[in-house]
Structure formats: C-alpha cells, structure tokens
Amino acid sequence: MSDTPPAFPPSSPRHWWSNPIFRRYARSRLRPQALMAGLLVVGIIAAFIYFGVRTGFRYQAHMVEADAERAVLVPLLIFQAIILFLAGTGQVAAGITAEADEGTLDYQRLSPMTPLAKVLGYVTGLPVREWCLFGITLPFTGWALWKGEVEAASWVPVYAALLSSAVLYHLTGLVAGTVVKNRRWAFLVSIGVIFLLYTVIPQAAKFGLVYFKYLTLWPVVDENIAGMMPREAGGLIRLAKSLEPDVRFFGLHFSEIAFTLFTQIFLSLTFGMMLWRRWRRAESHLLGKAWALGIFAWMQLMLLGNALPLIAPGLLFPSRQFNRRFFREENWQPQVSEAVVMIGVYGAVTLLLMVVLTLIITPGTEQQITGLQRGRKLGWKRLPPLSDPASSLWIVVLMAVAGAAGWTVFSTQLLGSEWFAGHQLVPYASGAFLLVLLGGGLICQGVLEAWGGQRFFLVCVFGAVLPVMVGGIVASVGDRSLTAATWLAGVLPVASPVYAAVVLVPTVDVPRDVVRALPRAFWFWQVVTALATGWVVWRLREIRQARRALVYKEDGRS
Amino acid sequence: MDWDCQFRGACFDGSDMSAVLHPVSPAIQIQDLRVDYGKFVAVDDLTISVPAGEIFGLVGPNGAGKTSTFKVLATLMEPTYGEVRLAGIEIFEQPEAARRVMAYMPDLAPVPSDLKVWEFLDCFAEAHELGNAAQRRERIEECLDLVSLADKNNVFCKTLSRGQTQRLVLAKTLLHRPKVLILDEPASGMDPMSRRQLRLALRNLAADGATVIVSSHILSELSEMCTSICVMNRGKLLAAGSVEEVRRVLGRTERILTLGVVERVDEAVGWLQGREHVAEVRLAGERIAFSFAGSARDQAQLVSDLVQEAFLIHALEEQRSTFEEILLDVSGSNAAAAPNLPLS
Numbered sequence: 082m083s084d085t086p087p088a089f090p091p092s093s094p095r096h097w098w099s100n101p102i103f104r105r106y107a108r109s110r111l112r113p114q115a116l117m118a119g120l121l122v123v124g125i126i127a128a129f130i131y132f133g134v135r136t137g138f139r140y141q142a143h144m145v146e147a148d149a150e151r152a153v154l155v156p157l158l159i160f161q162a163i164i165l166f167l168a169g170t171g172q173v174a175a176g177i178t179a180e181a182d183e184g185t186l187d188y189q190r191l192s193p194m195t196p197l198a199k200v201l202g203y204v205t206g207l208p209v210r211e212w213c214l215f216g217i218t219l220p221f222t223g224w225a226l227w228k229g230e231v232e233a234a235s236w237v238p239v240y241a242a243l244l245s246s247a248v249l250y251h252l253t254g255l256v257a258g259t260v261v262k263n264r265r266w267a268f269l270v271s272i273g274v275i276f277l278l279y280t281v282i283p284q285a286a287k288f289g290l291v292y293f294k295y296l297t298l299w300p301v302v303d304e305n306i307a308g309m310m311p312r313e314a315g316g317l318i319r320l321a322k323s324l325e326p327d328v329r330f331f332g333l334h335f336s337e338i339a340f341t342l343f344t345q346i347f348l349s350l351t352f353g354m355m356l357w358r359r360w361r362r363a364e365s366h367l368l369g370k371a372w373a374l375g376i377f378a379w380m381q382l383m384l385l386g387n388a389l390p391l392i393a394p395g396l397l398f399p400s401r402q403f404n405r406r407f408f409r410e411e412n413w414q415p416q417v418s419e420a421v422v423m424i425g426v427y428g429a430v431t432l433l434l435m436v437v438l439t440l441i442i443t444p445g446t447e448q449q450i451t452g453l454q455r456g457r458k459l460g461w462k463r464l465p466p467l468s469d470p471a472s473s474l475w476i477v478v479l480m481a482v483a484g485a486a487g488w489t490v491f492s493t494q495l496l497g498s499e500w501f502a503g504h505q506l507v508p509y510a511s512g513a514f515l516l517v518l519l520g521g522g523l524i525c526q527g528v529l530e531a532w533g534g535q536r537f538f539l540v541c542v543f544g545a546v547l548p549v550m551v552g553g554i555v556a557s558v559g560d561r562s563l564t565a566a567t568w569l570a571g572v573l574p575v576a577s578p579v580y581a582a583v584v585l586v587p588t589v590d591v592p593r594d595v596v597r598a599l600p601r602a603f604w605f606w607q608v609v610t611a612l613a614t615g616w617v618v619w620r621l622r623e624i625r626q627a628r629r630a631l632v633y634k635e636d637g638r639s
Numbered sequence: 640m641d642w643d644c645q646f647r648g649a650c651f652d653g654s655d656m657s658a659v660l661h662p663v664s665p666a667i668q669i670q671d672l673r674v675d676y677g678k679f680v681a682v683d684d685l686t687i688s689v690p691a692g693e694i695f696g697l698v699g700p701n702g703a704g705k706t707s708t709f710k711v712l713a714t715l716m717e718p719t720y721g722e723v724r725l726a727g728i729e730i731f732e733q734p735e736a737a738r739r740v741m742a743y744m745p746d747l748a749p750v751p752s753d754l755k756v757w758e759f760l761d762c763f764a765e766a767h768e769l770g771n772a773a774q775r776r777e778r779i780e781e782c783l784d785l786v787s788l789a790d791k792n793n794v795f796c797k798t799l800s801r802g803q804t805q806r807l808v809l810a811k812t813l814l815h816r817p818k819v820l821i822l823d824e825p826a827s828g829m830d831p832m833s834r835r836q837l838r839l840a841l842r843n844l845a846a847d848g849a850t851v852i853v854s855s856h857i858l859s860e861l862s863e864m865c866t867s868i869c870v871m872n873r874g875k876l877l878a879a880g881s882v883e884e885v886r887r888v889l890g891r892t893e894r895i896l897t898l899g900v901v902e903r904v905d906e907a908v909g910w911l912q913g914r915e916h917v918a919e920v921r922l923a924g925e926r927i928a929f930s931f932a933g934s935a936r937d938q939a940q941l942v943s944d945l946v947q948e949a950f951l952i953h954a955l956e957e958q959r960s961t962f963e964e965i966l967l968d969v970s971g972s973n974a975a976a977a978p979n980l981p982l983s
Binding site: 102104105109110183187188190191192362364447450451454455458 | 673676716752763767
C-alpha cells in the first residue's frame, strides 16, 4: 500500500448494477486476488472437462468433430450447476447469516431502500463471485455449442431453466440464511432444504404427484437434452422422448420449459414474499395466514391439474412409466394396490404440506401475549383473524377441508377410471379423509400454539418416531407379529392416509393378517386421534382464555 | 431550556410515575410505548417528547429498557404498542421515510470485516442517494474528517481499533445529515480525546438543529454532554428534565457536610451529635464530616447556631448525590423489588 493512497476510485456514471447492496458485495467478493484464484481454478477444471471429454470422444470413440463437441456439453452443464447451485446457494445462506451474526445486517435494515430492493441486492450480490466463475465456463460451452451445431431450440430452454433454478435456489438459501441463526448451520440447512425440495420431493411425481417434478431442472433437461447430445445417442433419447407426454394441466397443454418456469416463478414469488415479510418486520412469520391457505389450495389445484389428465391414458401409474422405459407396454394393466399406494401418498403429502404450513403460521406464546397486549391497548375485542398473533386453528381447519376435497377428487377420479372398473371408494371416504387431515393438523396446531415447539417435538418423537421404530422391530420378528406391527404403526399420523387408502379401497393384495388388523387399527387410532384432538382444542381454548384474562386484567377488563 | 416537566405522583420506585414533557417543537415524540418479550415487560408505557436541537440522555441500569427503546426508535423492532414520531414522521407507518431522517448507532457497533473504510461508507451514501460518486466522496471525506479518520479511508475496517470502529460508525450515522441521531453508548471504547471530540461533534450537530438521543454508562460524561436527560428503570420512566431537575427529584435528600473549625474541634463534634437532622458525625483529618437530612433553611439555621456557639468556622462544604449514586440507588431498588409479574 502506498503512503498516500488514492482515497477513492474515479467517479463513474451510474450503472444498471447501482443497487448499493449488490455493489457492496461486488466490491468485497470481486477483489482481484481472490477472484483471479477462483477464475484460475474453475477455468482449469472447465478446460480439463472440455479437452478431456472432447479428445476422448473424438479419438477413442472415433466420433465426428461436431458430435465430440456435443459430448462436452452435459459434463460442463453439471459443473456449472455445481458452481451455481451448491457454491452459490451456500454462499447466499452463509453470507446473510454472517451479516446477522456480526450485527451489520441491522445497518441494511436501516437503509432507506424498499424490502424488494434489499432482497434483490442480496440475491444478486452475495453469489456474485459464483456468477463470475460460471461466466468463465461459458466460452467452453459457447464454443462446443457452435462447433457442435446445436440448435438454439435445444440449449436455450436448458440454460433458461438453469438460470431460473439458480435464482430459485439462491432465494431458498436466502430464506434459510434468514431463518437459521448459526452461519455453519445455515449452509447445511440450505443445502438440506434444496436437496429436499428439489431432489426428494420431486420423487413423489413417480407416485402420481406429477406437479412436483417441475420444481426441478430435470423435465427441461429431459425434453431438450437429446439436441445437446452426440447425434447418435441423441437419436435414441429423442425416440424415447417422443413417447413421453407433454405437460398437461386439466385440458391445457404446455411445454416443459413453460411449465417449469411457471412453477419456479411461483416458488420464487413465495420465497420473495417470505423475505419481504422478514425485511419489513424481523418478528414476522415467514408467511401470512391468507398466503399459507392460498398456497395450500394452489398446490391442491396444481397436483390435481397435472395428475387427472394422465389417468385415462394410464401415464400416471408408476408401473406404466417403468414398462415404457423398457418398451414392455403390451397387455399392461395397473393393479388396484398401485392405486391404493397413490391415494395413500397423495394423502400423506397433503398432510405433510399442511403440517409444514401450520408450523410457519402458528404463533408462539410470546407472540400471542404481545398481540393480546396490543389488542388491549387498541381496544380490540379480538385479534384480527389473519394477523400473526391470532390463532391458526381455523386456517388449519380450512386447509384440512381443502385437502380432503382434493384427496377425494383424486381418489374418485383414479378409481372411477376405466382401469378399475368394479372398484369404487366407500361412500364415507371423504369424511374419513377429512377426519385424518383434521386429526393430524389440529393436534400439530394445538400443541404448537398451546405449549410451544419443544412440546411439539416431544409429541413427534413419542407419537410418531418411536411407534414406527418399535413397529418395524416387531414386524421383523415374523409374519405372526404383523398384526401387532400394523397396530403400532397406525399411531403415526402420516401412516393414517395410507391406512385410509387401504381401508377405503378394498383390495386383496396385502397379507391376510394385515387386511384383518388394518381396518380395526385405522378406526381405533382415528377414534383415539379424534379424542386427543378434542382435548387439545379444548385445552388450547382454555390456555388462550387464561392468557387473555391475564393481559386484560391490567386494566380491569376481560 | 424549553422543558416544562410535570411529575404526577412521583415516587422513587416509579410505580405510578409518568413524566409529561411539553416541548416547543418535538423532534422525537414517544407516546405510550410498550415493548414485551413474552412475559417480560421491557418498556412500560413510556411517554417522552424531545424538542429539536436537544441532546437528550437516556440513563438507567442494565435491563432498564434503553436499548429496546432505541431499537424501536430506529425501526428495528416493532413494539407491542405505542406511537413514535421522528421529525413528525410516524415511524411504523412510514419506516422508510423515517430512516431518511434518522440515524442509529448501536452499542458496540460492528463493521463488516471484508470492506475498506470508504467502501463501507459509500454503500450507505449510495443507499441514501447522496449524489454521484464525486459528491458522495466529498461527503465521506467530510464525515471522516469530523471523526478524525481521514487517514484511514483506504484501510480495511477490520484493522481499526475499537475506538476507531466506533468513530467510523459515527461517521456512517452522520453521512446523510440526519435530523435525529440515536446513539446507544457511542463513547464505549473511545479514548479521552475521542470522547471529547464526540462531545464537541454532538454539540455542533445540536447547534445545527439536529436532535440527539444518547445513552451512556459514563454518567458524568452524559451530564456534561446532555441538555436534558431521563432516567429509566425496569421499563418505566422515573424522571425527566434538566440534569439538575432529575438530580433534585431522584437524588438523596441527605447530603454530606464537611466543616472546617479552628480549635475546639472535639467540642464541636460533641455539639453536633444529637442535633436534629444530623447523623454519622466523624472526624475526617482536621475536619468534621456529617450527614445532614434537613432542608436548606435547617442547614442555614445549623450554621447560624454554630456561629452563636462561638465555634470559629473557616470552611463549609456540601456534597450532593452524584449521578452514579442515583443510578446505584435505582439499581439497588431493582434487587429489593419483586420481579415483574408473569402473565401466565
């Protein structure tokens, strides 16, 4: 450093990147020394991938030059995804947590910028180095696309989805980093959430919940990858692809890229809303009650919209998809047990989604008391029902009703299709579905609201995890213990939808002992759950009244 | 002084105490502010008005509710209820507008380790839209000059000492020429010279019309710096007004008198013992020290009686409660008082 350093850089005109938070990170994360080191490493790896793969295919596999160039594209795409998805998202989550940890986040809270500008600043600024590293790989991709004579129609959708997925993942990281306080945990949690959201949950698509697969990049890659592969391999993929359906949503048809972008934009908006709420007020729930209910209803609509049109042609069934992969479609017929599993998975996913949203919108004790104090001061008779401190009970009831409706429609349409002539749901199925969702949802909501997160955790351990573990051990003893195992596993709320499916769609494809035990176990546990739900709701009412009385007694009102 | 302080039902534990201050033109207006952390009441129906151009000190022991009040003022925390206006702007309705007119400096203010001094300041200069790069640079130089950090503009923030870091954050708070400055323990970590500079800087700002609300544990410094103060304890306002007014309301009624007597010292000690309002008479070197709890008139009568008794008095000193003593008394009352009543 010189003795009299030039204090400031020369004046420059304002650029498109004039967001102060973006510029703050552009300055700190693009310092030449660190950036050059990163660019060098990434550039060397990209060059190794390009030349290694290209040379191998050109001289070992004796491909023509254009095909050898095309062979480079997928490995490069994977490398680019690692840079943007893993490194970028981790940086976003850890960076925002570090700011909160150091205390400098409060300075940004105090900046007179809109919450949206702050979110944009962080989501573009924190991973700015990773975008530069991604940029250094692009010349290799560009060259391979040009020399490989790849049509724009193939690579543009893939890269559009890659970029939209990167933004979505970075928003996920920003939400995780905003919620998690410890910076090391923030990185792990964000990667865990991304793995769950975009890898595990999309697997539900294989069981009829097709919508979830559009959370990922894969449908777009699947649709367009043939055009980016060596022409011989691409031909085979294209042939297989021609047998695949496009995206159907009730009576409408969409391309994979359009529907994927639509899905990702919806999720990005939801994450954006979460961040906006947190920036506006640090104590806010991630989602408001109306938003949570709207998201739940929207998800039901999406799940049904994607699934129902695929029932008649048989494309919804896992066994059909499996057979198509191996060109064994002749004489294919779905089994009733397959429909039972699909109905059970639909219910379980609906219940889990309801529990996640309930965890987000249910107020803790402190929040309720603060809300009551505010209500007392402002002379409210009751808290506004959609405010954060208000009870989430009625929202959970509405979600259960919407979920039961969606579940019933899915089940009725599935069993009413020509594939299962002679089978039908029992008449009281919708009532049973509602009972299952209400029981699980209200116990979760009631325990959280009345006693807090720690008690909820204990209920989960003793009411869900332990019975399943014990049930698993008992089941492994032998066939004779299946009955006991069936009874034990029935305690698990997420098992209820599957039990309901088996009970409400009579089938002979399960062991006799299980068939005999399952209806009794299901109804027994439903009665127990209903009683427990009633007790929890009654206790919750008492606790809320006690809290209200204690707050209002300060000025002699009640 | 523009204060008109009315104390209703003043009592030392502040149980039924509220101060209504009628300012000429309030720059900070807090009405019925309450902050709860679950069952703990951090700020309990606080009402304060501070006119423009004041340096207002917020005093209280740990847990008094100072930082919570500051965080609410700075729009970093939503209170349970209450109204707050800064320079006429309702901060919960227009938080972004409020952030344009105020600046907040937290206790032990942090700085980002990965930025240089000028980069740190320029980020906020841009956020406050302080013009083009040249105009921002000029303003940054002004602020760095003001806190004597002009020679540090191109070093990394992490290399600054604690006191320099405090001064840098102070420079940040001054960047956009705020009308209201909220400074939580701004002098912590500063050396005596920096403290003096801080005092001068704050006085200059106040002279230019800015309003400063400041908290500090160095109470003698606060009493020198502030034009008015308020004392909080357990979330409640105990007293507010000028330094002397607060001392009068909250200070001990008894004071220590030290008497210099020529000859007959032992006789004077004996004479004082047993007099009304006099206690703890002792010899301190060649002088007699004793506690006196009477009024000013009683004190005058005592001196008159001493003269009539033909004691040759060559000196009389009076020692009143210091701010430290007031705060110690307030803190002591915390230990004696019952904890806040839980709500459930």
